Each structure stands twice: as structure tokens, then as C-alpha cells.
Amino acid sequence: MSLPVKDRFDLPEGVIYLDGNSLGPLPLSVKSGLQGVVEDQWGQNLIKGWNVDRWMEQPTRVGNRVARLIGAPEGSVVMGDTLSLKVYQAVSAALEMRPDRKVVLSDNGNFPTDLYMAEGLIRHLDKRHELRVVAPEEVADAITEEVAAVMITQVDYRSGRMHDMAAITAKAHSVGAVMIWDLAHSAGAVELDLEGSNCEFAVGCTYKYLNGGPGAPAFIYVRPDLTDGIAPALAGWMGHDAPFAFEQSYRPAGGIERMRVGTPPVLQMSALEMALEAWDGVDMGDLRAASVRLCDLFIAEVEAKCPELTLASPRDAAQRGSQVSFAFEHGYAAMQALIARGVIGDFRAPNIMRFGFTPLYIDEGDVVQAVDILADILNTKAWDREEYQTRSRVT
Amino acid sequence: MSLPVKDRFDLPEGVIYLDGNSLGPLPLSVKSGLQGVVEDQWGQNLIKGWNVDRWMEQPTRVGNRVARLIGAPEGSVVMGDTLSLKVYQAVSAALEMRPDRKVVLSDNGNFPTDLYMAEGLIRHLDKRHELRVVAPEEVADAITEEVAAVMITQVDYRSGRMHDMAAITAKAHSVGAVMIWDLAHSAGAVELDLEGSNCEFAVGCTYKYLNGGPGAPAFIYVRPDLTDGIAPALAGWMGHDAPFAFEQSYRPAGGIERMRVGTPPVLQMSALEMALEAWDGVDMGDLRAASVRLCDLFIAEVEAKCPELTLASPRDAAQRGSQVSFAFEHGYAAMQALIARGVIGDFRAPNIMRFGFTPLYIDEGDVVQAVDILADILNTKAWDREEYQTRSRVT
Numbered sequence: 001m002s003l004p005v006k007d008r009f010d011l012p013e014g015v016i017y018l019d020g021n022s023l024g025p026l027p028l029s030v031k032s033g034l035q036g037v038v039e040d041q042w043g044q045n046l047i048k049g050w051n052v053d054r055w056m057e058q059p060t061r062v063g064n065r066v067a068r069l070i071g072a073p074e075g076s077v078v079m080g081d082t083l084s085l086k087v088y089q090a091v092s093a094a095l096e097m098r099p100d101r102k103v104v105l106s107d108n109g110n111f112p113t114d115l116y117m118a119e120g121l122i123r124h125l126d127k128r129h130e131l132r133v134v135a136p137e138e139v140a141d142a143i144t145e146e147v148a149a150v151m152i153t154q155v156d157y158r159s160g161r162m163h164d165m166a167a168i169t170a171k172a173h174s175v176g177a178v179m180i181w182d183l184a185h186s187a188g189a190v191e192l193d194l195e196g197s198n199c200e201f202a203v204g205c206t207y208k209y210l211n212g213g214p215g216a217p218a219f220i221y222v223r224p225d226l227t228d229g230i231a232p233a234l235a236g237w238m239g240h241d242a243p244f245a246f247e248q249s250y251r252p253a254g255g256i257e258r259m260r261v262g263t264p265p266v267l268q269m270s271a272l273e274m275a276l277e278a279w280d281g282v283d284m285g286d287l288r289a290a291s292v293r294l295c296d297l298f299i300a301e302v303e304a305k306c307p308e309l310t311l312a313s314p315r316d317a318a319q320r321g322s323q324v325s326f327a328f329e330h331g332y333a334a335m336q337a338l339i340a341r342g343v344i345g346d347f348r349a350p351n352i353m354r355f356g357f358t359p360l361y362i363d364e365g366d367v368v369q370a371v372d373i374l375a376d377i378l379n380t381k382a383w384d385r386e387e388y389q390t391r392s393r394v395t
Numbered sequence: 396m397s398l399p400v401k402d403r404f405d406l407p408e409g410v411i412y413l414d415g416n417s418l419g420p421l422p423l424s425v426k427s428g429l430q431g432v433v434e435d436q437w438g439q440n441l442i443k444g445w446n447v448d449r450w451m452e453q454p455t456r457v458g459n460r461v462a463r464l465i466g467a468p469e470g471s472v473v474m475g476d477t478l479s480l481k482v483y484q485a486v487s488a489a490l491e492m493r494p495d496r497k498v499v500l501s502d503n504g505n506f507p508t509d510l511y512m513a514e515g516l517i518r519h520l521d522k523r524h525e526l527r528v529v530a531p532e533e534v535a536d537a538i539t540e541e542v543a544a545v546m547i548t549q550v551d552y553r554s555g556r557m558h559d560m561a562a563i564t565a566k567a568h569s570v571g572a573v574m575i576w577d578l579a580h581s582a583g584a585v586e587l588d589l590e591g592s593n594c595e596f597a598v599g600c601t602y603k604y605l606n607g608g609p610g611a612p613a614f615i616y617v618r619p620d621l622t623d624g625i626a627p628a629l630a631g632w633m634g635h636d637a638p639f640a641f642e643q644s645y646r647p648a649g650g651i652e653r654m655r656v657g658t659p660p661v662l663q664m665s666a667l668e669m670a671l672e673a674w675d676g677v678d679m680g681d682l683r684a685a686s687v688r689l690c691d692l693f694i695a696e697v698e699a700k701c702p703e704l705t706l707a708s709p710r711d712a713a714q715r716g717s718q719v720s721f722a723f724e725h726g727y728a729a730m731q732a733l734i735a736r737g738v739i740g741d742f743r744a745p746n747i748m749r750f751g752f753t754p755l756y757i758d759e760g761d762v763v764q765a766v767d768i769l770a771d772i773l774n775t776k777a778w779d780r781e782e783y784q785t786r787s788r789v790t
Contacts, residue, residue, distance in 0.1 A: 010434070010438045012438070012439050012441070015441075017441060019441065019442045022442045023437075023441060023442045023444075025438070025441060026433065026434070026437050026438035030433065031433060031434060031438065034429070034430070034433055034662075035429070035430050038421065038425065038426060038429055038430075038608075038666075039405070039421070039426060041609075042418075042421050042608055042609055043405045043407070043420070043421035043426065044407050046407070046410075046412060046414065046418060046420060046739065047414050047417045047418045047739065047741065048734075048739075049418075049609060050609075055609060055610075081476065081477070081480070081657070082476070082631070082656060082657025082658055083657055083658070084629070084631035084632065084633075084656050084657035084658075085476070085480065085629065085631075085656060085657060088629060092519060096519075108643060111632075111641075112632055112635070112641050112642060112643060113631050113632035113635075113657065115643060115644070115645075116630045116631060116632060116635065116644075116645040117629070117630060117631060119630060119644065119645050120626075120627060120628050120629060120630030120645060121628070123626065123628075123630075124487060124491075124520070124626075124628040125519070125520065125521075126520075126521060133643065205658070207658070213433075213437055213661070213662055214436075214437055214444060214445075214450060214658075214660075214661035214662065215450075215658050215659050215660035215661040215662065215663070215664070216660070217660070218657070231515075231518065231519075232515060233515050233516070233518075233519040234479070234480065234483060234512070234515060235511045235512060235514060235515025235518075236477070236479035236480075236508050236511060236512060237479065237506075237507055237508035237511055238479075240507070240511065245744070246506075246507050246743070246744070247507060248503060248507060248510060248528065249510070249511075249514065250510075250511040250514050250515060261477060261479050261480060262476070262477025262478055262479035262480060262508065262613070263477055263478070263479075263600070263602070263609075263610050264610050265609075265610035265611070265612070265660050265663045266608070266609035266610040267429075267608055267609065267610065267662055267663050267666055268610070268660045268662050268663045269610070271433075271662055339443075344441065344442065344443075346442065348641070349640070349641070
């Protein structure tokens with residue numbers, strides 16, 4: 001399968017979409033398929049859909065598709081809920097695995113909701129635990145024998161800076177800490193070997209590089225040897241060993257199913273399941289190579305044509321995910337001007353212009369054209385117009 | 396608005412659907428509208444959908460539509476996640492409100508996932524709390540000063556037996572306990588006055604009587620005077636006061652927004668938002684009156700024509716939700732035979748045939764016809780065929 005596979009996506013005319021790291025575009029399989037789920041499955045089969053359309057097994061079936069993309073074995077990944085909730089499940093399980101330790105270690109490059117969820121859990125739990133947040137470059141040294149769980153997002157959502165998964169996991173294990181990876185900006189973006197890393201937990205979302213649609217379900221990976229020892233904090237009926245026996249007490253299902261909670265969002269899950277067809281035949285090594293080429297080209301082009309901008313991502317591809325950020329004083333307005341010209345990236349305060357590179361539907365020509373438009377905006381100071389200064393709530 | 400409003404639904408030909416208490420049918424508004432969300436909002440607007448299509452406010456906007464149907468004021472209800480998780484939010488908040496008390500009281504007519512979630516919370520929290528489960532008729536007497544929270548599903552999922560919301564809430568408050576109502580089988584089924592009941596919390600799902608589609612988001616109600624005092628256990632970024640400021644610490648939003656957790660499931664939420672249009676102009680008092688007529692008619696018809704069946708629901712409409720159950724030794728097979736003839740109800744072990752009555756799309760003619768088919772199956776012992784004996788996983 002040679003990349004890109006643009007014909008698998010419904011990309012708007014005249015748009016170069018460099019924001020697939022926020023929300024992936026619409027796969028054609030979803031465009032043509034979701035209405036059938038609505039009309040034929042829900043509409044015609046009604047309650048029977050749980051059986052005949054196999055809605056009930058969908059969270060693990062889709063989990064297996066995601067597993068291939070993140071280097072995890074069959075049966076180790078299940079879909080559901082949101083990334084925030086999957087973080088909660090992982091941290092609560094990790095703390096139960098290390099009852100004598102009181103520190104959850106993270107870094108300030110982590111996406112805030114991970115920190116909030118750990119904070120909420122700790123505050124609610126007993127207030128004797130501590131969420132310790134250090135700088136990304138201090139993580140390795142901060143992993144001490146006090147630490148129950150290391151909870152790190154591999155790729156920084158602002159800069160694209162990528163942690164060394166194998167090294168940090170090995171350090172955590174060397175002191176007996178449990179390792180939790182958040183793969184929000186990794187899944188579908190970089191080559192992963194979760195199984196080889198030996199980490200205990202990983203979580204991630206599917207609406208970014210995996211193109212599952214706005215609010216698509218999250219995933220959780222549990223190392224297979226650990227699953228049956230976990231007593232889930234979020235003990236919902238779909239994680240019960242016999243959900244339709246309606247027993248009065250919780251008895252967790254064997255395997256990864258115990259990480260399920262409530263009734264799965266069938267329409268949203270079906271959209272995701274169809275969206276993942278866009279990955280059929282795609283080799284993650286090829287994808288990573290293409291991603292590095294696109295990012296390197298973008299950096300070279302911007303540095304040649306847009307001297308006002310300063311690289312805010314690692315220059316070394318080995319330390320970078322699949323996005324490139326540049327700092328620019330007038331970054332917010334410049335991004336608005338760029339979006340108005342059809343090049344969609346996004347902005348993160350205070351001054352970061354962020355661009356995601358998604359080899360499934362972005363090629364070298366797109367990169368060069370995007371930078372030419374950016375250079376034109378900078379040369380003409382187009383960003384200085386009043387219409388680009390007003391901040392909307394979400395970018 | 397006179398009921399039914401069958402022309403608002405896409406009901407399969409030749410089907411009498413008496414299982415809207417499990418999964419509501421497809422509203423025409425969703426059938427015609429969801430593809431536009433996929434193609435125009437996601438497909439064309441991409442990341443801008445959060446602003447221009449107002450996805451961000453959808454959980455509270457839809458919450459206001461649900462509020463009207465359950466007798467709650469504007470701004471007191473928010474959508475998201477699953478009912479299991481909303482139970483967790485409510486119970487954890489209630490326990491924080493009564494730190495000196497250690498009992499969560501429920502009854503064995505509660506849907507099991509509520510009990511599981513409370514059990515998981517307690518086990519995880521500190522193991523000093525206790526989930527105490529009594530028989531439904533013992534609830535009032537079991538509400539003592541030991542009780543921190545009373546967590547009750549108003550309408551029993553098997554029998555349709557309905558608790559007296561005002562009386563039990565008053566009893567809970569008389570001893571200083573917090574009241575949590577699960578409205579899974581109440582919302583859209585009976586007339587509710589949540590505000591008048593003065594209960595602290597209510598939760599519910601929207602894929603049953605509210606017809607939001609398989610896996611539609613849940614809701615949570617918090618009594619408005621309490622909301623700003625709650626420190627959520629599930630402290631996700633969408634409940635933060637400034638989610639896009641990406642602050643390192645959690646600072647809950649004012650009002651009901653703090654009960655939000657992660658990124659909302661936009662496709663599923665949009666389906667629900669469109670589905671709720673089927674309630675436009677429907678008066679909940681009229682709906683309840685129609686529901687009582689349908690249920691009473693069904694009981695009378697079955698008792699006249701099907702003497703093999705024994706009523707397993709309260710005969711008094713005031714003590715019954717919008718479903719009627721009958722016990723029958725061969726209930727499983729008889730339900731399969733009935734489904735094969737186009738009358739869809741469901742079965743709950745060991746011997747309960749359950750029928751939901753939904754005045755939006757069911758009328759007296761449907762009820763009479765359904766009972767005639769049931770009587771024919773019983774008279775001919777059609778249920779005795781081998782094909783109807785094998786049990787599938789979900790019914």
C-alpha cells in the first residue's frame with residue numbers, strides 16, 4: 001500500500017488539512033456506511049441489533065483493529081467512553097497494584113485532562129496520594145521508589161516532543177513503578193511496540209489520527225498477564241462476566257472485557273469501525289517514514305521561506321511525533337489568516353502554530369503549497385487584519 | 396398535540412414494537428438528519444464544527460430539552476457518558492456531602508449496574524462504606540440516620556413497579572440522607588416533577604423512551620443550589636471552567652457543566668438531539684394518561700384472552716411505570732414465537748414477558764392486535780417449537 005490513500009477520504013475542496021491531530025477528516029467508508037447502520041440496523045432490526053448486528057462485541061472487535069496499529073496483541077484492547085475515563089481506569093488500577101506507594105508521577109507536557117483526572121481520583125480516594133508533576137526532561141530522574149505509577153503522554157500536544165517509550169518504561173520498572181502511556185498523539189501517528197515496551201497500561205483516543213469522528217470512543221490497553229487481576233473502579237454491567245444474568249453483585253469478566261463500563265455508543269462505535277478501514281493494508285513503518293519526510297520537509301520549507309517563525313518542536317525526528325509547531329508572536333492571527341486561505345492548522349496559547357502531518361491524506365505537494373500560502377501571509381502581513389484578531393472559544 | 400405521533404418514527408412494516416423501554420425506534424428526524432451531521436459538519440467543517448456547529452455546547456443544550464421532559468429547570472441537566480458513569484458521579488458526590496455516614500442504601504429492584512458502580516466506588520474508595528440492598532417494599536423503613544445516600548431506580552426494569560418519588564425523597568430528607576433517583580425507565584415514560592421532589596441527584600438514559608438510538612448518552616441532574624459545591628470525582632477537562640486555557644490544575648466550571656467529563660460523542664449526541672424533536676409539543680400529562688390507558692387495556696385483554704399468563708406488574712396504575720410484565724412458565728419461548736409474528740417485547744429471567752407501552756407510536760389498535768397474536772400463540776402452543784427454545788445472548 002503506497003501512501004497517501006487520499007481516495008479513502010472525503011476532503012473538502014481547496015483545503016489542505018493539517019489538523020488531523022485534532023480531528024481526523026471523514027473517511028468515505030463512514031460517509032457511505034453510517035446511514036445503513038441507522039436505517040437498517042437501528043431502524044429495522046431495533047433491539048435485535050445487539051445480536052444480529054453484533055453490537056455487543058463491537059468494543060472488543062474494534063479494539064483488535066486498534067491493537068494492530070499500536071503494536072498490541074489481539075484481545076488486549078477495548079474501546080469505550082472517553083480518554084479521560086480511560087485514564088481514570090488505568091490510574092485507579094495502578095494504585096491498587098502498588099498499595100504501599102503514594103505518588104503518581106507525570107509531566108507538565110501531559111494533556112491537562114490526564115492531570116485533572118488523576119487529581120480528582122486522588123482527592124476523592126483518600127487525599128494521602130500525591131500527583132507529582134515535573135518537567136518532561138526531568139521525568140526519568142523523578143522516577144523513584146516512591147512512585148506507584150508513571151502516567152505520561154508520549155507525544156506533547158503542543159510541541160510534538162516525543163518521549164522514549166522503551167527507556168521510560170524500563171526506568172519505571174527498574175524501581176517497581178507501574179507504567180501508563182497516553183497515546184492520544186501517538187496512535188496512528190508513530191510506529192508503536194506496546195507489547196515490546198512491556199508497559200502495564202496504555203490509553204488513547206480515536207478522533208485524531210485514527211479518524212473516528214468527533215467524540216469517537218477511546219481505548220484502553222492492559223498488559224494481558226495483568227488483566228484478570230484488576231478489580232475495576234468503574235465496575236459497570238458491560239464489564240460483568242454475565243451482564244444479562246442481572247446478578248446483584250459485580251463479578252468481572254475474564255480478559256479485557258472487564259474494562260468496559262456502560263452500554264456502548266453504537267452509532268459512534270460503528271463510525272469508528274468503518275473509519276478504521278482506511279488503515280487496511282497500511283504498514284505502520286511506512287507510515288512513520290512518510291510522516292518523518294513530511295515533517296522534515298515542512299521544517300525546511302518554513303525555515304527557508306518564513307524567517308519570522310521559530311521552530312518549537314524537536315528538530316530531530318526521533319524525538320518528535322507527527323506534528324510540527326512554530327512559535328510566532330502573531331501566531332493566533334496568522335493561523336486565522338491561514339485558515340481563511342484553506343490551510344487548516346491550529347493554535348495553542350501563548351504563541352504556538354501547530355501543524356499535524358497525516359500521511360494517509362497529506363503529501364509533499366500539500367506541504368509545499370501550505371508553506372507558500374503561509375509565506376505569502378507573512379510577507380503581506382495579512383495576519384494584521386482586524387478580522388483575524390478576535391479569539392473564538394475553540395481553535 | 397394528540398397522541399400517537401406515529402408519523403415521527405420509522406417503524407418497520409408489520410411490527411408492533413412493545414420494546415421501546417429497551418431501545419426506542421428510529422425517529423424520522425434522525426433518519427433524515429444524521430447524514431448531514433456526518434457530511435456537512437464533520438466532513439466539510441472539520442475541526443471548526445466545535446464552533447460553527449456548536450458541538451461544544453451540545454451537552455447542555457440537549458440537557459435542557461431533557462429537562463423539560465423530567466420536570467427539571469433549565470441549566471440543571473447535562474448529557475454525556477453512560478448511565479453507569481452518571482451513577483458513579485452522583486454517588487461519589489453524595490458521599491462527599493455526608494462524610495460522617497457510611498451507608499449507601501438501594502433495593503434489589505434496582506438495575507444491577509447501579510449496584511455494581513456503587514460497589515466499585517466503595518471498594519475503591521476506602522472499604523469502610525457499605526452498600527446496603529433491601530427489598531423494594533422495605534426501602535422506606537431502611538432509610539435511617541446511618542444512610543448517606545439513597546440510590547433508587549424509580550421504575551423496576553422487570554415488573555414496572557414504581558416507587559413514590561415524593562414520599563421516598565421526603566423520608567430521605569427527614570433523616571438527612573441525600574436522594575439519588577435513577578430515571579432509566581421513567582424519563583419519557585411517566586410524568587415527573589424532579590424540581591418539586593427536591594431530590595439532590597437524578598440520572599437516566601436516553602436510548603429507551605427518549606429514542607436517542609443505541610448507546611445514546613446519559614444525563615445527570617443536580618439540584619441547582621448544590622451544583623457549585625460539588626468537587627467532581629471524574630474531573631475531566633470538559634468540566635473545567637476554562638477547558639481551552641489548558642491550565643495544569645482542575646478548576647470546575649460553574650453550574651451543571653462541571654458534571655461533564657471528556658470530549659462529547661458528537662455523532663451520537665446529534666442523533667439524540669434530533670430524536671428529541673419527536674417530543675415537540677407533547678404534554679407529559681397527556682403522555683402519562685395515554686400510557687395508563689394502553690397498559691390498562693393490555694392487562695384487561697391479556698387476562699381475558701390468555702389465562703395461562705399471570706400479571707407480574709402492579710395492577711394499580713399509580714404504582715406502575717409504562718410497562719407491563721406477565722409471568723409465564725414458557726415465557727422465553729413464547730416471546731420468541733411472538734417476535735417471529737412481529738410483536739416485539741422482551742424476556743427477563745426466570746419467566747417474565749415484558750411489554751413496554753410508548754404512546755408516541757403505540758395505540759389501542761396495536762395493543763388489541765398484539766394480544767390477539769399472543770392468544771393465538773398460546774392457543775396453538777406455537778411456543779413449543781424447537782426453534783423458539785434456544786436462548787441467544789441478548790433478548
